[in-house]
Amino acid sequence: MSGFTWHGGRLAEARAVYGGADWIDLSTGISPLTWPGADLVSVDWRCLPDPHDLAALEAAAAAYFGVDPDHLCTVPGSEAGLRLVGRMLDMPGRWLTPSYRTHGEIFAQGRPLAAGEDAPAEAIALLLANPNNPDGRVLPPARLLERLDGLERARGWLIVDEAYADVMPSCSLAGEVGDGRRLILLRSFGKFFGLAGVRLGFLIGPRAIVAEARRMLGEWPVSAAAIAFGRAAYGDRAWIERAIATLAEGAAQLDEVLARHGLAAQGACPLFRLIEVEDGPALFDRLARRAILTRPFAENGRWLRLGLPGDAAALTRLDRALADG
Template identity: 55%
Template sequence: MTESWTWHGGGLEAAKRHFGASEGDWLDLSTGINPHGWPGAADMAFDWQRLPDTGALARLEAIAARYFGVDAHHVCAVPGTEIGLRLVGTLVGGPAHHIVPGYRTHGAMIAGSIAIDWPAAQNATGNLILANPNNPDGRAVDADAMRDLLARRAGWLLVDEAFADGTPALGIAASVADARRLIVFRSFGKFFGLAGVRLGFVIAPRAVVAALRERLGAWPLSAAAIAIGIAAYADAEWIAATRQRLPQAAKALDTMLVRQGYRPTGECPLFRLIETEDADALFERLARQAILTRPFADNPRWLRIGLPADADALARLEAALGDG
């Protein structure tokens, strides 16, 4: 019954069709997207008759580079991290390993990539693909350990930092250099809560950036994505406040889940993972009450729960969890 929602989060339309509740009734906790998105986009206007400006794209990459702590020559904006992952995979090639549990696309980036767990990754040969913090279990590895892993490798280290904005000390984008086989991926939509903008970044040696630009061609991003990205990355006050707010909200979610008899895991403030005897049944029970979460086809004991937007949403989730 849950197969339709195990590929990615966000399958709200399918949930509405299957479970019958109207859109206004749904509480979508199936993704790891900040429920309090950057507010400035709502007031922005765009000239849809003009092609995106190349100078504006360069400004976006420059301001994002400052945010990431790298030189702009190492930054290439892409229309979503998903596309960035897949394009870089074709550029790098194999052999490769990807860490599981992990983001599903990591296993599809490089043909023939072999799934391994985190302990085995310490001695794996070839290219290595992983996320930090990890999705879906929220495992986080400190930056020193990641740099040590990089120093011991002969192949490429491909690090998906889509969820790193909330815990920036974990990021190793600043270690990217032309002489290092390190590529880092960053997402705009999750921390800034604007997944529909479809904006991401590949941070890589200049030769990789040049090859990626050739694959992307002219006008890889919309004018709206460029303008929103420039303004949001410049909003230091909102960024700082959000980095304080998200851990507090995650702590409230943890407290509630423990109160309901679950043990939440993960260090990413945008979601938590719980393990229960029959997660599919819990998914169904919550969905019947118009609360969408994220089940997993390869682990029927797991359910990922995104961050509720406010106290009312948290209370609604608690009531549904207790109605068993």
């Protein structure tokens, strides 16, 4: 179980352990809706990424997030951006739990905070995800701004991992970013657009932080393909609006299936649900034997996280597998 509890997406390992070919992967929080324009984007693999194309990508992303392009820089995935921030700030960190396992690796020194625990009144960097993973918790912007005010008084920083904010735009603090605020956001491209392999993300923060991140990353932070995909996708507002609505409908349907089997879904993020059962590894194993991969957790054997099924057939298969006890 150790590999499956580390992170999702281990289909090759699942096939090696359980066999089968026609798997449904519900082990990640990546959208099952893939942006359809990816197959139409042309990339010249012979050339280095063009600085003008990178600037155009950042302008498109900044317009989508609602920030000035000077407050945004491109990073090769939001996790890489977080690790960069940890090095730049070089101060003790705290991170809300439960959350991403890798959040504890961002800072050279620090400790976790429980969800209801207040951050100490000292110069620290507080890291949290909103929406959160794996429980889908969403903190209202007003509550986050209260935390930010307290951290600023102590000369600390608030870092918000907004990797899932595309499906819930109202929870984002992008409009609060500025040179006078000790606030840094990380955004992910692949989770919402269903293109996690592109490895594209953005750091949003004060211009001094953005300038230092650009200096550390160099002139070619991401590939020409990532630039082309992101530039086109962020401009496809019609698809984005349809996807947000479709994902919300799919999450409601998943909730109905889970409830039918006595499983209460936790979380507000439409891309996944966390359930609590008597024996999480046993349910993981039962579903895996039916070629449905989910995400168990080493730190809590009662948890199982399920990503959003991609279509009605996948949801029906999950329904039948849960019924076949």
